[in-house]
Amino acid sequence: MADITSSGVTPQSITESYLQEIKRKRLYSGITLVVFILLMVSGFNLAASRNGGSFWGGLSNFFDYPSEVVSEAASKASELPAHFVTYFPALVETVNIAAVSTLIGALLATVLSLLATRGLARWPWAIGLVRRVLDIMRAVPDIVIALILIFILGGGPVPAMIAIAFHTTGALGKLFSEVNENADLKPVDGLKSVGATWTQQMLLGVIPQVAPNWLSYTLLRFEINIRASAILGFVGAGGLGYELKNAISWGQGRYDEAGAMFLMLFLTIVIVDQISSAMRNRLTHGDGGLHA
Amino acid sequence: MTDATISPAALEDDARALFRRKRMIAFSVPVAILLYLTYTFFAFDVPGLWQRASADNARSLVADTYSHKVHVTRDNRSGEITYAIEGERKGRYPEGESPSWVEPGETTIIDLEDGHIVTFGPETITYDIPGYGMVTATPSRSAGVQAVLPDGDMPEWINVSKNRMAITTDAGRLTVTRNRSEVFRYFFGWEQFWFTLDSPYHNMNVVEVMSRFAAGENAEIWDDFWNNPMWLHSSVAWAIFETILMAFLGTFGAAIIALPLAFLAAKNFSPFWLARFTTRRFFDFVRGVDALIWTIILTRAFGLGPLTGALAILITDTGTFGKIFSEALENVDKKQIEGVQSTGARPIQRYRFGVIPQVMPVLLSQILYFLESNTRSATVIGAITGGGIGLMLTQAIITQKDWEEVTYYIVLVVLMVMFMDWASGKLRARLIKGDDGGH
Known part of the structure; x- marks a missing residue:
């Protein structure tokens, strides 16, 4: 900023300094842009050079595999309903893994988030500790926990469930505690003044305020967890992902089954996304009084 | 309150009905959760799990x-003794060298400390266990152990069985x-x-x-550490970089593709119903x-490799970004555009100076x-x-014995994610603070 109080200010000098500032700004954003483009291009080339197949070659036969699957599935279209029936239990398992882990994760996150919020925590000295615990729970990828638990517990849905619930606790705990920070403390003070315990203060004073937002985040998490549950199945934790892996490694001849499973997974994800986003809309826009 | 249709009695009834309903919900939700958890408890075969758990x-x-453990292994046929850390070829002591707690000779004496002494004799193996006594075992090809x-x-x-004897104590096995x-x-x-056995720095403090x-x-010290054949520090560092690279390329690539498409999907920028509908369904499809x-x-x-991973992130996030971006575009302030x-200003300048800022x-905050x-x-x-x-981690887990490496990788992954969390939080805070007039 030019010094306005000094006597030497003329419209010209203001224009000049403004243009100079603009120039500098443009130069900086230009440099940032160039660096960014360089990073993208060199990163892309680096990744491409370490890849099994080439990028342009892959691009040209990108649709080979999907079209193979689709054509084989189409030629055996009459068998598709039977496949849907066969793999329906696996789909239910995948959805169950996601639902249970979301539920357990949300319940744990409820407690941990209240313990991690300033003004609400039962033990204020432990706020930092609980937050670090949540950070770590969020940072550990679910696949790591799933694979370790598969080693100890054997394959099946439980390792995936625990792994996703662990991560969900960390992720929701952080979001919940952000919601809690905006909660009105007056009901809590009121309850405190009549001698309510901490649990009662939270149950009656805080949770009714924050529940809609919590529920909305939990539904969003459920959408994410269905995908995670399918991926973990792929590495051996049961459900549709596991069946999908078997069908794919079998290769040609069982593409109709793979196609059926692709379709089931796709439809499930789309349906769950639609329902959950409709519910979330109602939760956050439907009753405006609950959150200011 | 003078309205004749609302009597105190009706109000009370209403209030009671409301309370009943609330109470019903307050009880039925936990019951439903409990029922569902019970169902999955059996659907997932949790009782059977404890039998299978190892x-x-x-x-x-x-x-x-x-x-970690050091293996002292005697081949009972040739009498040859080898020393190897974790029993791995890479951790084997060079020929003629042995750990300081082993006295090689015709009868090799292995000191497990606290009085636990194992000897490998020409014929018999002995283990002196304090508080229990001397155990001897004679392996032979014909008579077993x-x-x-x-x-x-x-x-x-x-x-102890016919062909095998195993003793596990606090001192060793x-x-x-x-x-x-x-x-x-x-x-x-x-x-x-830090250094493997073949490095001259191994035994130094x-x-x-x-x-x-x-x-x-x-240079030598760094080289011995960085190219440590057991821990592969250079490969691990490279793998971490590759993971971040995949995330970087995928995220920003998706943002670059999604931005123009988001204009097509936003109600206030795309006058054609069909274009809007197709791009939106495209986003939904890609996400689904x-x-x-x-x-x-x-x-x-x-093929396999980091580029494939980056593209997988890119494609999925294109859908998500498209949705988020088009929603953000629908919320822009028209006045700025009209001002420009x-x-x-030509249309492209209108976008550049009226919308993008x-x-x-x-x-950017979403992208970060x-x-x-x-x-x-x-x-x-x-x-x-x-x-x-991710690849190194799963490979280490699949070997089912390199758990120290798994732990190391997990620690690194957690630090990496926490670092990215911290860095993106810092950048986001700067973006929002540096631009509070903008929106």
């Missing part, structure tokens, strides 16, 4: 994460089979984390290494197909948020597409 695996996993134990009941930490005798001695810490470092051996299916399809087309238009902070979460996704996707730390 306590041995859990124990060796936990022990491995903070300690003949074990002689002190009188009395056999304790449960000794396991001895197994004798017909073909070989083996002693494990456990040590605290990760073995050879920190001060010694530092003084040599100062004396001009820095899911990262797993994209990963499979992409692996077929592009009133100066005679408004939405950029919001979009996704960059952080994609670092974690890249670890998972890398395990399938074969790139980055």
Whole structure:
């Protein structure tokens, strides 16, 4: 900023300094842009050079595999309903893994988030500790926990469930505690003044305020967890992902089954996304009084 | 309250009905949750799980994460004795060298400390266990393993059968089979984390290494550490970089593709119903197909590697970004655009000066948020597409014995994700603070 109080200010000098500032700004954003483009291009080339197949070659036969699957599935279209029936239990398992882990994760996150919020925590000295615990729970990828638990517990849905619930606790705990920070403390003070315990203060004073937002985040998490549950199945934790892996490694001849499973997974994800986003809309826009 | 239709009695009834309903919900929700959890408890076969669970695996996993063991192995046919850390070829002591707690000779004496002494004789193996007595075992090809134990009941930490004897004590573990005798001695810490046995710096303490470092051996020291054949520090660093690269390329690539498409999908920028509808359904489709299916399809087309992982992130996030961006575009303030238009700006200038400055902070903050979460996704996707730390991690887990490496990688992944979280949070805070007038 030019010094306005000094006597030497003329419209010209203001224009000049403004243009100079603009120039500098443009130069900086230009440099940032160039660096960014360089990073993208060199990163892309680096990744491409370490890849099994080439990028342009892959691009040209990108649709080979999907079209193979689709054509084989189409030629055996009459068998598709039977496949849907066969793999329906696996789909239910995948959805169950996601639902249970979301539920357990949300319940744990409820407690941990209240313990991690300033003004609400039962033990204020432990706020930092609980937050670090949540950070770590969020940072550990679910696949790591799933694979370790598969080693100890054997394959099946439980390792995936625990792994996703662990991560969900960390992720929701952080979001919940952000919601809690905006909660009105007056009901809590009121309850405190009549001698309510901490649990009662939270149950009656805080949770009714924050529940809609919590529920909305939990539904969003459920959408994410269905995908995670399918991926973990792929590495051996049961459900549709596991069946999908078997069908794919079998290769040609069982593409109709793979196609059926692709379709089931796709439809499930789309349906769950639609329902959950409709519910979330109602939760956050439907009753405006609950959150200011 | 003078209205005749509302009587106090009706109000009370209403209030009571409301309370009843609330109470019903308050009770039925926990009951429903409990019922569902009970159903899944049996659907997931949790009772059967405890029978299948392997306590041995859990124990060796936990022990491995903070300690390591040195194997002293005697081939009972040739009498040859080898010493190897974790029993790995890479950790084998060079010919003619042995750990300081072993006295090689015709009868090799292995000191497990606290009075536990194991000897490998030409014929018999002995283990002197304080407080219990001397155990001897004679392996032979014809008669199996003949074990002689002190009188009395056999304790449960000794396991003897015709062809095998195993003794597990706090000091270590001895197994004798017909073909070989083996002693494990456990040590605290990760073995050879800094230098492997073949490095001259292996037995030096920190001060010694530092003084040599100062004396001009820095290149050799760094080389021995960085190319440590057991811990592969350089490959690990590269893998971490590759994971971040996958997340970076995927996230920003998706943003670059999604931005123009988002204009097509936003109500206030795209006058054509059909264009809006198609782009929106395209976003939904791309998101619905899911990262797993994209990963499979992409692996077929592009082969294994980091690029495939980056593309899988790119495609999935294009859908998500498209949705978020178009929503942000629908919320822009029209006045700024009109202001720019009133100066005679062409459409492209209108976008550049009227729209982009408004939405950029919001979009960038979303992109940075996704960059952080994609670092974690890249670890998972890398395990399938074969790139980055995810691959190393799953490979180490699949060997089912290198748990110290698994622990090391997990620590690194957690630090990496926390770093990205911190960095993106810092950048987001700067973006929002530096632009509070903009939106």
